[in-house]
Amino acid sequence: MTIAGRKLQHFHIAAFFRSREEEYEVLGSYIREGIDAGEKAIHICDPLLKHDHLQHLERMGVPTGDCMRTGQLEVMGWNEAYLKEGRFDGDSMMALLEEAVMTSRAEGFSRVRMMGHMEWALEERPGAARFIDYEFRVNHLLNRLQQPAICVYDLNRFNGTSVMDVLRAHPYALVDGVVRENPYYVPPEELSTRDRRS
Numbered sequence: 001m002t003i004a005g006r007k008l009q010h011f012h013i014a015a016f017f018r019s020r021e022e023e024y025e026v027l028g029s030y031i032r033e034g035i036d037a038g039e040k041a042i043h044i045c046d047p048l049l050k051h052d053h054l055q056h057l058e059r060m061g062v063p064t065g066d067c068m069r070t071g072q073l074e075v076m077g078w079n080e081a082y083l084k085e086g087r088f089d090g091d092s093m094m095a096l097l098e099e100a101v102m103t104s105r106a107e108g109f110s111r112v113r114m115m116g117h118m119e120w121a122l123e124e125r126p127g128a129a130r131f132i133d134y135e136f137r138v139n140h141l142l143n144r145l146q147q148p149a150i151c152v153y154d155l156n157r158f159n160g161t162s163v164m165d166v167l168r169a170h171p172y173a174l175v176d177g178v179v180r181e182n183p184y185y186v187p188p189e190e191l192s193t194r195d196r197r198s
Helices: 022-035 046-061 064-070 090-104 126-143 160-168 187-198
Strands: 012-017 040-045 074-077 110-116 151-154 172-175 178-181
Touching: 012 046, 012 126, 012 160, 022 040, 022 046, 022 126, 022 151, 040 046, 046 064, 064 074, 074 110, 074 178, 090 110, 090 126, 126 151, 126 160, 126 187, 151 160
Parallel strands: 012 151, 012 172, 040 074, 040 110, 110 151
Antiparallel strands: 172 178
């Protein structure tokens, strides 16, 4: 699996962008590679921007109509995922991800490439403030399932403190179109030790 021209060994990537144009330009190869290989794609975005997201996919050469009819592409609003029932619950979200992967495998897809826009975490919804805890915990799930997920962050919306928290939770970071092993990453098992010291 490659993203921005680099092969990855981990499955959890934080991607930081300053514009939607930059986002789709950089992530285009990751998305198309999976579609061309016959893999499943699950994208979670702002429900108000689902149509815009599909238009961007079309412009990068993804036949969205065909892919959605066959079940290869699923585009969900974050009200159907992260903020289901109007609140965020990390356990429920991880259960949803695992169920999606198991269902996709049963349908014959060898891999599921997931991508989630994260601006929902800025909304004043119950549980949303605990999204960083979820970001740490989901590492174990993605490693166990061996499925990749890209968490997309708009640098115009998230402040420096939030960005540093996000970096601590992801083994890889994609910044300025380049994927790097993230030197700020703290493995979950080390995090619990540090928390006990503080």
